[in-house]
Amino acid sequence: MERVGSEPSVPPATREDATLVSRSRPIPDVSFRAFLAARDPPRLQWASHEGLELAGAGVAARLTASGSDRFESVRSAAEGLFADADCTNSDAPRPRLVGGFAFLDDHEPDPPWTGFPAAEFVLPEVQLTRTDDGTWLTVNRYEPGADPDDVASDLDRAVEAVADLPKMRPAGSQPGVTEVRRPTPKEDWTAQVADAVERIEAGDLQKVVLACALEVDLAGEVDLPDVLERLRRTYPNCYRFLFQPTEEAGFLGAPPERLVKRTGRRMETEALAGSVGRGGTPEADADLAADLVESEKIQHEQRLVVDAICEQLAPLGEVSEGEQTVRKLANIQHLRTPITADLDRETHVLDIVGSLHPTPAVGGLPPDVAAETIRDVETFERGWYAAPIGWFDADGDGEFLVGIRSGLAGGRSATLFAGNGIVADSDPQEEWDEVQLKYRPLLDELE
Numbered sequence: 006m007e008r009v010g011s012e013p014s015v016p017p018a019t020r021e022d023a024t025l026v027s028r029s030r031p032i033p034d035v036s037f038r039a040f041l042a043a044r045d046p047p048r049l050q051w052a053s054h055e056g057l058e059l060a061g062a063g064v065a066a067r068l069t070a071s072g073s074d075r076f077e078s079v080r081s082a083a084e085g086l087f088a089d090a091d092c093t094n095s096d097a098p099r100p101r102l103v104g105g106f107a108f109l110d111d112h113e114p115d116p117p118w119t120g121f122p123a124a125e126f127v128l129p130e131v132q133l134t135r136t137d138d139g140t141w142l143t144v145n146r147y148e149p150g151a152d153p154d155d156v157a158s159d160l161d162r163a164v165e166a167v168a169d170l171p172k173m174r175p176a177g178s179q180p181g182v183t184e185v186r187r188p189t190p191k192e193d194w195t196a197q198v199a200d201a202v203e204r205i206e207a208g209d210l211q212k213v214v215l216a217c218a219l220e221v222d223l224a225g226e227v228d229l230p231d232v233l234e235r236l237r238r239t240y241p242n243c244y245r246f247l248f249q250p251t252e253e254a255g256f257l258g259a260p261p262e263r264l265v266k267r268t269g270r271r272m273e274t275e276a277l278a279g280s281v282g283r284g285g286t287p288e289a290d291a292d293l294a295a296d297l298v299e300s301e302k303i304q305h306e307q308r309l310v311v312d313a314i315c316e317q318l319a320p321l322g323e324v325s326e327g328e329q330t331v332r333k334l335a336n337i338q339h340l341r342t343p344i345t346a347d348l349d350r351e352t353h354v355l356d357i358v359g360s361l362h363p364t365p366a367v368g369g370l371p372p373d374v375a376a377e378t379i380r381d382v383e384t385f386e387r388g389w390y391a392a393p394i395g396w397f398d399a400d401g402d403g404e405f406l407v408g409i410r411s412g413l414a415g416g417r418s419a420t421l422f423a424g425n426g427i428v429a430d431s432d433p434q435e436e437w438d439e440v441q442l443k444y445r446p447l448l449d450e451l452e
């Protein structure tokens with residue numbers, strides 16, 4: 006196992022004498038849940054509703070970084086890792102680095118975020134890839150004198166090991182919740198919203214997304230791959246991810262929001278902001294959607310996000326704003342505007358991630374004043390919550406989701422996170438109710 010890391014503020018370095026060797030093979034389909042269940046941490050999963058599913062176990066290489074330049078640091082370390090790689094894989098099972106970033110630049114991996122540096126990307130030892138065209142197993146090795154024959158033998162063994170796994174495996178039941186604690190009680194939330202509104206009225210701030218945490222004790226041990234499988238069924242049109250560095254806890258969720266997808270010179274993102282619940286009947290649901298579209302407050306919130314994203318992307322190429330729609334999930338609906346860009350030049354997906362994060366859908370405007378407000382008023386550590394989680398490859402293509410509808414879970418406990426955009430006319434009670442809806446995806450899979 007090769008560890009490639011850094012002390013805070015020092016860019017991660019890859020070893021000059023190490024070479025990446027990667028081999029892959031198509032395999033009959035296998036349950037990703039069974040693959041993960043059979044492996045100890047570190048393990049990870051990342052899946053998009055558009056078809057790509059990745060799972061990984063073990064570490065061939067790990068890139069870590071910290072500080073505000075963590076996006077760039079990871080990109081330059083990855084260039085070293087991928088340089089002169091011996092990789093005969095076809096496109097889908099090519100080696101992909103999977104990981105994420107902390108929300109704030111000054112993040113430290115203190116409890117409960119132990120094991121989650123400000124940036125960490127893993128090239129899994131064994132990588133499972135599923136697309137609409139099939140399923141593949143990849144073995145990656147990054148070390149001095151990495152031998153292609155050894156990697157081919159490792160791949161044979163890995164293929165044999167997964168051959169015994171079931172194709173489908175039912176997801177078990179919820180562990181059950183015995184106690185719920187709120188590090189941000191409702192009175193504190195009301196005061197936080199009032200504080201944010203005051204800052205907005207003073208003219209320093211236009212919008213800030215404030216979040217809270219919910220701590221739950223569980224009746225039994227939580228099985229993280231099981232939770233992901235249940236989330237797939239309830240939220241089929243959302244992303245799913247798990248990043249689990251140790252046995253202790255994994256960060257997981259089912260976010261509806263894309264931060265960026267880059268394929269060559271094309272990039273796609275979206276503004277997702279403004280929420281309302283789902284109605285019990287088609288009529289009630291349509292009325293709620295109409296309230297969302299017609300609300301001046303929510304349209305203002307959405308416009309701030311769209312304009313900020315378009316402005317951030319303008320230096321990179323030709324930006325187009327698509328038509329606004331209502332994005333309906335099992336328990337909530339949001340305003341959504343797709344945004345695309347044709348890039349003028351090769352721009353690594355991490356450079357785009359670095360310029361977009363945090364969008365005002367999870368941070369605020371202006372970004373520095375919003376970050377200061379978040380630090381001043383929130384009563385928990387965001388860690389990787391609402392931050393970019395995704396994958397990228399040797400060409401700088403990749404896709405990142407926004408780590409919302411998420412939580413840290415392990416053993417018999419979990420901490421869930423949820424937030425809401427606050428603007429001048431925000432009502433603390435309404436915002437509180439919407440935040441409760443955003444805990445539901447994960448909470449329902451634990452209760």
Ligand SMILES: C=C(O[C@H]1C=CC=C(C(=O)O)[C@@H]1O)C(=O)O
Nearest residue numbers: 278279280366409423424425426
């Ligand atoms: C910050 C979260 O949601 C964002 C995404 C969609 C709608 C949002 C809103 O209505 O405020 C938030 O911007 C969260 O789920 O924790």
